[in-house]
Amino acid sequence: MTQPFFVVEDVCLKKDNRPILNHINLSLSEGQIHVLLGVNGSGKSSLAYTLMGCEGYTSESGRILLDGKDITHTRITERARMGISLAWQEPVRFEGLPIGKYIELGASESKREKVIAALEAVSLSPKKYAYRAADQTLSGGERKRVELAAIYAMQPRLAILDEPDSGIDALSITDIARLICEMAKHNSAVLLITHRPELVEMADSASLMCFGSIIFSGSPRETSQYYQNRCEPHLNILGSQPWQISLNNS
Numbered sequence: 001m002t003q004p005f006f007v008v009e010d011v012c013l014k015k016d017n018r019p020i021l022n023h024i025n026l027s028l029s030e031g032q033i034h035v036l037l038g039v040n041g042s043g044k045s046s047l048a049y050t051l052m053g054c055e056g057y058t059s060e061s062g063r064i065l066l067d068g069k070d071i072t073h074t075r076i077t078e079r080a081r082m083g084i085s086l087a088w089q090e091p092v093r094f095e096g097l098p099i100g101k102y103i104e105l106g107a108s109e110s111k112r113e114k115v116i117a118a119l120e121a122v123s124l125s126p127k128k129y130a131y132r133a134a135d136q137t138l139s140g141g142e143r144k145r146v147e148l149a150a151i152y153a154m155q156p157r158l159a160i161l162d163e164p165d166s167g168i169d170a171l172s173i174t175d176i177a178r179l180i181c182e183m184a185k186h187n188s189a190v191l192l193i194t195h196r197p198e199l200v201e202m203a204d205s206a207s208l209m210c211f212g213s214i215i216f217s218g219s220p221r222e223t224s225q226y227y228q229n230r231c232e233p234h235l236n237i238l239g240s241q242p243w244q245i246s247l248n249n250s
């Protein structure tokens, strides 16, 4: 793995005077897939928004560095230009716009080919979808695929994927896994927020968030085992839904 180009140093965030992120440290290299695990409300999406530079999510302390340059106070549009992109947990609505046009907006080069390749990468037929305008007949799962296709076409330096699997059926999870691997092969770093074991397994590294802090980092296997041993029993006691993750051969 090459030297990290994206480094998060000691980042803290408060909302309504409440700490949401506590001294987060993270680094990513080109082509690295890093999984962020954690129960609901542990701060995963807040970290994604902070790294993307979303309004209201500027860290009070610490630094975010891209190629050694401090981008902690750089606006979201500039960060996008620098090659950081975020696939939201709830896909962006682009009603009225043909799907192909939406994907083309951020495509890096040779746009028509990119749109076709991106749609094929998420198993949507270009013939059927490229000219179809987004409207209420587009399902949640289809929207999720289009959002991922748009990110794929961009070939960002860092793709932050916030639960790309939500609303996606079990059979289609292999399409998502393949797409993420393709992105990494094209040298994008991927920060992947997910609860799906199939996606955790293919990552290079993982971190576990709890109450706004990263409490464990290691291999995906070690991290999910840490979760199972330390977090799940507490969730069971609290009567919450256990977050189910089981890696093969573990």
Ligand SMILES: Nc1ncnc2c1ncn2[C@@H]1O[C@H](COP(=O)(O)OP(=O)(O)OP(=O)(O)O)[C@@H](O)[C@H]1O
Residues within 6 Å of the ligand: 015, 016, 020, 038, 039, 040, 041, 042, 043, 044, 045, 046, 047
């Ligand atoms: N804009 C905000 N104002 C106040 N509190 C917020 C805001 N955004 C997030 N929080 C709080 O920060 C905490 C972390 O939320 P966040 O959505 O980042 O967690 P998460 O790990 O992504 O959860 P999930 O898995 O349910 O998506 C929660 O307690 C949430 O209520």
